[in-house]
Amino acid sequence: xxxxxxxxxxxxVPEGAIASLNCxxxxxxxxxxxWYRQYSGKSPELIMFIYSNGDKEDGRFTAQLNKASQYVxxxxxxxxxSDSATYLCAVRTAGGTSYGKLTFGQGTILTVHP
Amino acid sequence: xxxxxxxxxxxxxxxxxxxxxxxxxxxxxxAMYWYRQDPGQGLRLIYYSQIVxxxxxxxxxxxxxxxxxxxxxxxxxxxxAQKNPTAFYLCASSLRDIxxxxxxxxxxxxxxxx
Numbered sequence: 718x719x720x721x722x723x724x725x726x727x728x729x730v731p732e733g734a735i736a737s738l739n740c741x742x743x744x745x746x747x748x749x750x751x752w753y754r755q756y757s758g759k760s761p762e763l764i765m766f767i768y769s770n771g772d773k774e775d776g777r778f779t780a781q782l783n784k785a786s787q788y789v790x791x792x793x794x795x796x797x798x799s800d801s802a803t804y805l806c807a808v809r810t811a812g813g814t815s816y817g818k819l820t821f822g823q824g825t826i827l828t829v830h831p
Numbered sequence: 832x833x834x835x836x837x838x839x840x841x842x843x844x845x846x847x848x849x850x851x852x853x854x855x856x857x858x859x860x861x862a863m864y865w866y867r868q869d870p871g872q873g874l875r876l877i878y879y880s881q882i883v884x885x886x887x888x889x890x891x892x893x894x895x896x897x898x899x900x901x902x903x904x905x906x907x908x909x910x911x912a913q914k915n916p917t918a919f920y921l922c923a924s925s926l927r928d929i930x931x932x933x934x935x936x937x938x939x940x941x942x943x944x945x
Contacts, residue, residue, distance in 0.1 A: 818887070823872060
């Protein structure tokens with residue numbers, strides 16, 4: 718089982734729709750959860766981080782965390798063509814010999830079409 | 832300006848040659864990371880370091896080596912033992928505190944074996 722798994726893509730949504738990106742993780746010692754956006758040929762940029770169960774909203778983005786289910790998601794409302802990119806889920810471990818290890822999923826390609 | 836600087840941006844390596852990728856940060860971050868990204872793939876962790884003079888292997892450490900002699904610097908050496916080194920290499924840094932653990936990336940080094 719991979720440490721961090723994202724829903725397989727690519728994901729295509731029309732402009733103005735809600736895009737839903739999902740991620741599961743295997744290490745129950747994980748404490749910090751991140752969503753990054755990466756445009757082709759560029760380095761990842763941080764969109765959202767979440768540490769506590771529940772929802773966290775920032776503009777058009779909402780991150781949701783459920784530690785019991787080991788699940789984290791990202792919702793993008795009113796999707797725009799400029800949101801078209803690869804979205805990476807990342808999880809940071811807090812305990813044991815892997816303290817601080819930051820593991821990424823394989824990424825989900827999102828395309829927003831006009 | 833604070834940030835993470837990777838150099839060079841492009842690097843060409845001959846078969847059997849060792850090369851070193853530079854990563855410097857002036858964010859006063861304790862933790863630093865090296866990732867490898869292949870086309871259409873997510874980020875795979877090579878090595879990470881939480882404090883000076885200490886580092887841990889990631890998921891794909893074979894054929895790579897690192898050092899962490901200074902807080903600001905975390906160079907990565909790609910050795911001749913790495914059989915398929917052509918990839919995009921990304922360095923990241925973050926605070927060590929799990930509760931403030933957002934990682935920020937450099938612009939990457941694209942390594943090609945010729």
